[in-house]
Amino acid sequence: MISRRGLMLASAAAGLVAFAPSAIGQVPASLDTLPASAPVRRFGLTAREIEARLMGPDGPVTRHVCAYDGALFKIVRAPRGTRLAVDFENLLPDPTTVHWHGVRGPYLSDGVAPLTQDVVPPGGRFSYNVPLPDAGLYFFHPHCDETGQVGRGLFALLVVDDPAEQKVGFDAECFIVVKDWRLASDGQWLAMSTDEGAANAGTFGTVRATNGQITAPRVEVPAYGDVRVRTIVADATRVIDLGCDTDDAFILAVDGQALPPVSFKALPDDIWRMGPAMRLDMQVRMPGPGQEVKIYDYRSSEPYLLTTLVAVDKGKAKTPLRAKALPQPKVPLPDLKSAKRLDYLLQVSAGPTIVSPALPADDPLSKALVSSLCVGSTTHWAISRDSWATDEALRLPPPLATLSNGTSYILSMSNVTKHVHPMHLHGHVFRVLSSSKKKMPQYLADTVMVEPNETVEIAFKAVSGNWVFHCHILEHMDTGLMGWFKVV
Ligand code: C2O
Numbered sequence: 503m504i505s506r507r508g509l510m511l512a513s514a515a516a517g518l519v520a521f522a523p524s525a526i527g528q529v530p531a532s533l534d535t536l537p538a539s540a541p542v543r544r545f546g547l548t549a550r551e552i553e554a555r556l557m558g559p560d561g562p563v564t565r566h567v568c569a570y571d572g573a574l575f576k577i578v579r580a581p582r583g584t585r586l587a588v589d590f591e592n593l594l595p596d597p598t599t600v601h602w603h604g605v606r607g608p609y610l611s612d613g614v615a616p617l618t619q620d621v622v623p624p625g626g627r628f629s630y631n632v633p634l635p636d637a638g639l640y641f642f643h644p645h646c647d648e649t650g651q652v653g654r655g656l657f658a659l660l661v662v663d664d665p666a667e668q669k670v671g672f673d674a675e676c677f678i679v680v681k682d683w684r685l686a687s688d689g690q691w692l693a694m695s696t697d698e699g700a701a702n703a704g705t706f707g708t709v710r711a712t713n714g715q716i717t718a719p720r721v722e723v724p725a726y727g728d729v730r731v732r733t734i735v736a737d738a739t740r741v742i743d744l745g746c747d748t749d750d751a752f753i754l755a756v757d758g759q760a761l762p763p764v765s766f767k768a769l770p771d772d773i774w775r776m777g778p779a780m781r782l783d784m785q786v787r788m789p790g791p792g793q794e795v796k797i798y799d800y801r802s803s804e805p806y807l808l809t810t811l812v813a814v815d816k817g818k819a820k821t822p823l824r825a826k827a828l829p830q831p832k833v834p835l836p837d838l839k840s841a842k843r844l845d846y847l848l849q850v851s852a853g854p855t856i857v858s859p860a861l862p863a864d865d866p867l868s869k870a871l872v873s874s875l876c877v878g879s880t881t882h883w884a885i886s887r888d889s890w891a892t893d894e895a896l897r898l899p900p901p902l903a904t905l906s907n908g909t910s911y912i913l914s915m916s917n918v919t920k921h922v923h924p925m926h927l928h929g930h931v932f933r934v935l936s937s938s939k940k941k942m943p944q945y946l947a948d949t950v951m952v953e954p955n956e957t958v959e960i961a962f963k964a965v966s967g968n969w970v971f972h973c974h975i976l977e978h979m980d981t982g983l984m985g986w987f988k989v990v
């Protein structure tokens with residue numbers, strides 16, 4: 503199960519001493535997003551291989567499943583304003599890192615090898631300092647051989663609770679984690695990536711699942727209650743059109759960031775399109791006892807049932823339907839009047855190597871890259887002619903742009919390929935301003951879908967650090983659709 507890349511990495515890393523900067527708080531105050539006095543929750547985290555019956559309780563045992571702390575679909579939960587001090591240990595046979603997707607924290611804990619840290623070799627450790635300044639649904643996952651490790655299950659949910667949410671008063675909470683498995687009929691892993699998939703829409707799983715179950719979960723919730731349904735696409739490839747069979751449903755938050763509630767009825771086709779890494783919080787009002795609400799992916803040729811909510815009598819009386827607004831996010835917002843423009847094309851790559859000149863060979867970042875090959879072996883994609891490094895050109899590409907801390911930017915992305923690209927910017931929550939193709943509500947996000955022939959504009963206030971910007975269809979990212987910004 504160890505990939506050729508993993509083997510090379512493991513042997514390259516064998517001579518290195520495990521890197522363990524133990525004291526958290528080594529992060530310069532200028533990069534921190536919480537005061538030094540913020541409460542700290544310290545815990546250990548491991549990544550290791552387990553065995554699991556992914557095809558159902560009567561199915562075969564799958565070996566080499568990857569999981570944090572040995573548990574698939576783990577949920578870490580903490581109040582907003584907490585700082586996580588995570589002592590991570592890599593018990594996998596391959597190098598890895600941990601990336602805290604969507605969390606506004608210091609780039610030194612962003613987990614992107616080789617840009618913000620070296621890979622954590624097998625048996626190695628790394629301490630992450632993860633401030634949680636914003637409420638919402640996030641997740642964490644490796645940022646090295648992501649397609650392979652996430653594909654085999656390595657991710658966990660991170661739920662940041664805002665005490666002010668208590669007043670909003672939901673009657674139940676339910677998680678929908680969309681994650682398929684790529685298994686042969688004997689229950690063992692198929693190759694996570696194929697050249698055909700990487701160059702097109704991605705390589706899909708063979709077994710669809712919700713929360714790891716191949717039959718849609720049935721969740722009992724109070725009749726006439728308001729259920730907070732929290733969905734995440736943790737799959738490496740799949741794009742879903744999330745919707746449900748009741749009109750009494752609202753979008754409350756995108757990528758964890760609250761927006762004024764939007765009725766599903768007000769959306770084109772009554773659905774919200776979600777690609778890998780995207781999250782959506784919705785409110786579903788339940789009907790009377792014994793009735794059900796079904797939540798579907800309408801993108802499949804036959805609507806695919808994700809979860810059934812079953813109304814049970816808990817003595818709750820019927821009340822008039824009201825959308826429940828969550829507390830508004832407190833993220834730094836861009837100033838559109840003074841914003842500078844950045845324009846990029848999402849495109850297929852011109853060739854197998856980097857098009858632009860790379861950093862000088864003695865640059866520390868170039869050196870870091872040589873000891874860590876967190877890159878794909880082929881290039882299919884590019885951002886304005888730049889592709890992320892490949893095996894053939896082991897140099898970090900130059901930054902897409904050097905930005906200045908505190909300055910606002912409007913970033914426009916034009917997709918000139920035939921496939922959708924859910925684009926993610928690390929370390930920032932951005933405003934989605936406009937699409938050339940569709941009308942959308944105003945919202946904040948960390949990952950945004952860009953459809954073929956569409957131009958999407960986002961705006962953000964830049965924060966110091968080295969931040970990658972990439973497609974979250976993991977094979978696209980692994981084969982070139984990734985760049986980085988240097989913010990100084
Ligand atoms: Cu989920 Cu580079 O990110």
Ligand code: CU
Nearest residue numbers: 923973975978
């Ligand atoms: Cu893509």
